[in-house]
Amino acid sequence: MTLCLKPLITPAPSLARVTKIPALNRPADGAADNIASTFLADMVAGLSKSPKQTSPKYFYDARGSELFEQIMRLPEYYPTRTEMGLLTAHAMELADFCGPNCLLVEPGAGNLAKVRLLLKNLQSPAGFIPVDVSGSHLHHAAHELRLEQPGLNVLPVCADFTTGISLPHVASDRRVVFFPGSTLGNFEPHEADRLLASFAQLAGQGGGIILGVDLRKDPAILVPAYDDAQGVTAAFNKNLLHRLRDELAAEVNPEQFAHRALYIDDLGRVEMHLVSLMAQTISLGGHSFQLEVGETIHTENSYKQDLTELVARCENLGLQAARILTDSRQWFAVLCLSVGKTT
Numbered sequence: 001m002t003l004c005l006k007p008l009i010t011p012a013p014s015l016a017r018v019t020k021i022p023a024l025n026r027p028a029d030g031a032a033d034n035i036a037s038t039f040l041a042d043m044v045a046g047l048s049k050s051p052k053q054t055s056p057k058y059f060y061d062a063r064g065s066e067l068f069e070q071i072m073r074l075p076e077y078y079p080t081r082t083e084m085g086l087l088t089a090h091a092m093e094l095a096d097f098c099g100p101n102c103l104l105v106e107p108g109a110g111n112l113a114k115v116r117l118l119l120k121n122l123q124s125p126a127g128f129i130p131v132d133v134s135g136s137h138l139h140h141a142a143h144e145l146r147l148e149q150p151g152l153n154v155l156p157v158c159a160d161f162t163t164g165i166s167l168p169h170v171a172s173d174r175r176v177v178f179f180p181g182s183t184l185g186n187f188e189p190h191e192a193d194r195l196l197a198s199f200a201q202l203a204g205q206g207g208g209i210i211l212g213v214d215l216r217k218d219p220a221i222l223v224p225a226y227d228d229a230q231g232v233t234a235a236f237n238k239n240l241l242h243r244l245r246d247e248l249a250a251e252v253n254p255e256q257f258a259h260r261a262l263y264i265d266d267l268g269r270v271e272m273h274l275v276s277l278m279a280q281t282i283s284l285g286g287h288s289f290q291l292e293v294g295e296t297i298h299t300e301n302s303y304k305q306d307l308t309e310l311v312a313r314c315e316n317l318g319l320q321a322a323r324i325l326t327d328s329r330q331w332f333a334v335l336c337l338s339v340g341k342t343t
């Protein structure tokens with residue numbers, strides 16, 4: 001996976017953007033257009049690789065986000081339930097970690113179910129900035145949150161958190177980046193480190209990161225979480241092909257692909273693939289991509305973390321684990337990381 005992680009998320013220097021909060025179901029700013037224009041280029045690049053590989057961020061349009069919400073409710077999908085349990089059981093500790101007048105930023109915010117558990121216990125929060133590529137879903141979720149917590153300053157930003165984006169400036173005593181859902185596991189370890197470093201820079205010295213990660217465990221637990229009996233994850237995976245067809249006018253038939261999930265022990269990751277059920281050609285943007293029968297498009301990695309290794313990597317980045325919360329089965333961990341000196 002080649003995601004551009006070089007530019008950092010930076011707080012915008014001016015207060016002006018705060019007044020440009022978009023209407024419901026509208027992209028927050030021009031960033032949404034950039035996301036759309038890179039979709040074709042990234043797909044052509046990914047399908048030109050051998051083996052073919054695409055980024056998981058492209059699963060998410062309105063339908064992809066809806067399917068992911070269904071995945072989070074599946075009996076096989078333990079991560080959401082386990083993490084929500086931790087966030088609920090340790091709500092006061094997490095609020096203490098954030099401190100009063102804190103600005104919370106959530107990259108890859110989704111439906112905002114988890115952050116609600118934090119926000120309702122924060123002492124006079126300065127604001128909340130959810131960031132997501134899935135624009136209409138983001139704005140709908142932000143609208144619902146505003147209705148629920150009218151006093152809260154909610155400033156959604158539709159953008160790709162792996163590229164340089166500006167965030168509205170909000171005066172606060174502390175900035176905390178909330179990154180749950182084990183989204184970190186979608187990145188190669190060196191990319192994950194760069195992403196954490198960019199979050200540390202955003203939070204600034206004295207700030208914090210609350211990070212939710214899925215831990216290594218028996219593949220008999222892991223694989224069904226990515227290959228459920230009802231086929232919801234299969235539909236989520238194939239949503240990429242629907243997007244290619246509907247948004248990029250690709251000639252591709254999603255029915256000619258099967259979903260596959262497997263655990264690669266050496267690498268400690270679950271992989272998701274789309275398997276070609278026949279020899280076929282995908283036509284996209286003036287290019288033709290041949291697939292043999294059985295050939296796959298590698299659509300997602302989900303690295304499962306070794307907690308000791310992860311804490312050591314965080315320390316190397318100047319992030320001290322102030323608190324580590326795990327469930328009784330040690331399936332999931334929430335780390336409260338304090339940002340030391342940033343480079």
Ligand SMILES: C[S@@+](CC[C@H](N)C(=O)[O-])C[C@H]1O[C@@H](n2cnc3c(N)ncnc32)[C@H](O)[C@@H]1O
Nearest residue numbers: 057060108109110132133134159160161180181
């Ligand atoms: C696994 S879900 C997690 C959602 C939520 N944080 C949670 O833990 O329940 C990933 C979310 O991140 C968004 N996303 C994925 N890659 C992204 C990127 N590069 N930039 C912005 N949002 C991204 C998706 O649209 C989706 O809403």
